[in-house]
Amino acid sequence: MQRYLMNFNTRNMETRTTECLVVGSGVAGLTAAVRLARRGHHVLLAVRDTLSDSNTAKAQGGIAAAFGKDDNPALHLQDTLTAGAGLSDEAVSHLVVTEGPDDIRWLADNGAEFDRTADGSLALGREGCHSRHRIVHSHGDATGAEVARALNVLAATEPNIRTLEGCYIVDLLTHEGRCYGATALWHGRKICLRAQHIVLATGGLGRLFLHTTNPEGATGSGAALAARAGAALADMEFVQFHPTALALSGCPNFLISEAVRGAGAHLLNLDGKRFMPALHPMAELAPRDVVARCIFQEMTKANATHIWLDARHIKDAAKLFPMIAATCREYGVDIEKDLIPIAPAAHYMMGGIETDTWGRTNLKGLYACGEAACTGLQGANRLASNSLLEGLVFGRRVATIIGKTRLSQADSGLYWQEESLAETPLELVAEDSSLSQQIMSRYLGITRNATELACGEEKLRNLAKRYEGCAAHTPEELDLRARLTCDLLIVKAALRRQESRGAHYRSDFPEKDDAYRKHFSDKWQVYDDAKNINDEKIAAASIGFAL
Numbered sequence: 001m002q003r004y005l006m007n008f009n010t011r012n013m014e015t016r017t018t019e020c021l022v023v024g025s026g027v028a029g030l031t032a033a034v035r036l037a038r039r040g041h042h043v044l045l046a047v048r049d050t051l052s053d054s055n056t057a058k059a060q061g062g063i064a065a066a067f068g069k070d071d072n073p074a075l076h077l078q079d080t081l082t083a084g085a086g087l088s089d090e091a092v093s094h095l096v097v098t099e100g101p102d103d104i105r106w107l108a109d110n111g112a113e114f115d116r117t118a119d120g121s122l123a124l125g126r127e128g129c130h131s132r133h134r135i136v137h138s139h140g141d142a143t144g145a146e147v148a149r150a151l152n153v154l155a156a157t158e159p160n161i162r163t164l165e166g167c168y169i170v171d172l173l174t175h176e177g178r179c180y181g182a183t184a185l186w187h188g189r190k191i192c193l194r195a196q197h198i199v200l201a202t203g204g205l206g207r208l209f210l211h212t213t214n215p216e217g218a219t220g221s222g223a224a225l226a227a228r229a230g231a232a233l234a235d236m237e238f239v240q241f242h243p244t245a246l247a248l249s250g251c252p253n254f255l256i257s258e259a260v261r262g263a264g265a266h267l268l269n270l271d272g273k274r275f276m277p278a279l280h281p282m283a284e285l286a287p288r289d290v291v292a293r294c295i296f297q298e299m300t301k302a303n304a305t306h307i308w309l310d311a312r313h314i315k316d317a318a319k320l321f322p323m324i325a326a327t328c329r330e331y332g333v334d335i336e337k338d339l340i341p342i343a344p345a346a347h348y349m350m351g352g353i354e355t356d357t358w359g360r361t362n363l364k365g366l367y368a369c370g371e372a373a374c375t376g377l378q379g380a381n382r383l384a385s386n387s388l389l390e391g392l393v394f395g396r397r398v399a400t401i402i403g404k405t406r407l408s409q410a411d412s413g414l415y416w417q418e419e420s421l422a423e424t425p426l427e428l429v430a431e432d433s434s435l436s437q438q439i440m441s442r443y444l445g446i447t448r449n450a451t452e453l454a455c456g457e458e459k460l461r462n463l464a465k466r467y468e469g470c471a472a473h474t475p476e477e478l479d480l481r482a483r484l485t486c487d488l489l490i491v492k493a494a495l496r497r498q499e500s501r502g503a504h505y506r507s508d509f510p511e512k513d514d515a516y517r518k519h520f521s522d523k524w525q526v527y528d529d530a531k532n533i534n535d536e537k538i539a540a541a542s543i544g545f546a547l
Helices: 027-038 073-083 090-109 143-157 221-229 258-262 288-302 322-330 386-404 426-443 450-465 475-496 535-541
Strands: 014-023 043-047 161-165 167-175 178-186 189-200 239-246 266-268 307-310 340-349 352-354 366-368
Touching (some): 014 178, 027 189, 027 386, 043 167, 043 189, 073 090, 090 386, 167 189, 167 475, 189 221, 221 475, 239 258, 266 288, 288 307, 366 386, 426 450, 426 475, 450 475
Parallel strands (some): 014 043, 014 189
Antiparallel strands (some): 178 189, 239 340, 266 307, 307 340
């Protein structure tokens, strides 16, 4: 694997130094940044686009937590383990469901407004595979937007946080098992960011596929740069496809929240008949992997690009789900009168950068949280609305452990360089980005088998060879390289797991196999490139700033 993606030399680069570098502006990254700042740490928040652009802002359903009178963390734990198909780590799941309610209270105490009942208690919805109503939500179906808004306000007003918008992290800088910072592109300039602690909260990788609910930046950049630096990655075969994304020609893959089915909406085939009750005892509220596969099968049988979601019988559906209703109306669908055309779309990555229960990776000084991380909570199939919960819990836990960790100052006597990379064939980047998405959707989608996986792997390797040894200069080039790295990680993991479990379904191995009831972790051998130079030379070449 190519170690670095651009030509650089940290001896003569603009350098910014901070105590904590946090990468990402979703719930996990912002929680970590705010919590760190409030503990007195100086934080540099690196955001590839703007502070308000993240997967979190698009999350509709809510945050799962046991607040109901008929609910408790033990029940939430059991539902999490059931959805995870035998791979959710029980200890990690237990700490998330027990600590999570206090993190939601913290968020509410710090400005987040959640929907409440007449007596002032939290209004709770229900989603797939949940045995109780436990989904905390805001403005019906705009929970993520409210969480993002509240955290953005906190981050923007915290004096210990300095934000670099438009900052694309290119590579991590490591030496002898420790991470010392990163190289980045900031408005077209190459810069070096030195830090004692680096937190990756870069989100998911839905954009590896043609049809996804994820924003443009969800290309797996965090997982890719961590892999190149020698961090361990786990469970990369488990990509969740959300069952119900709006499927209209010319319309983006807009998510139709699982909460709509939680409120009673039915799935209908093109003949107008329900099919889920005959396929699973929980019908439309079965685990997401089950529902997505059943929809895919109905579409395949009918040679169709969609089936129907029927919410017409739900009282005041437009009031319950105002954002969904408004978006559907924009494309000519009235959810209270019309059937909604839907199809599955790539949605969430259960795997990622492997961490312990505090978000620590195998590289000293490097942490990961949120969708970029693999904590063991999500197992083979994420339970609905556990994602924002995990981001809150692990954003806080990362901040806590950093506060208890004493590392020496980043060694300014080290420098890194790569000056031998060739030019990228720019004319191929856009075409190959689209081609990689087509390959992933065709060969690594909802159903898989050895023949198609091997074919997909060969095609992806041939694509990747075009860029081996080449430098990247733009976010588009870097996104393609991240895609190809993650593509190959996923296909390798999918070929290795010869069973069907959760979101990973092999038609040639359709049953679970206890021999595979374990996590697989991958780590590349990386050779440290750091060199030593005189401290005065580093100081002369650096542009620092105080926080």
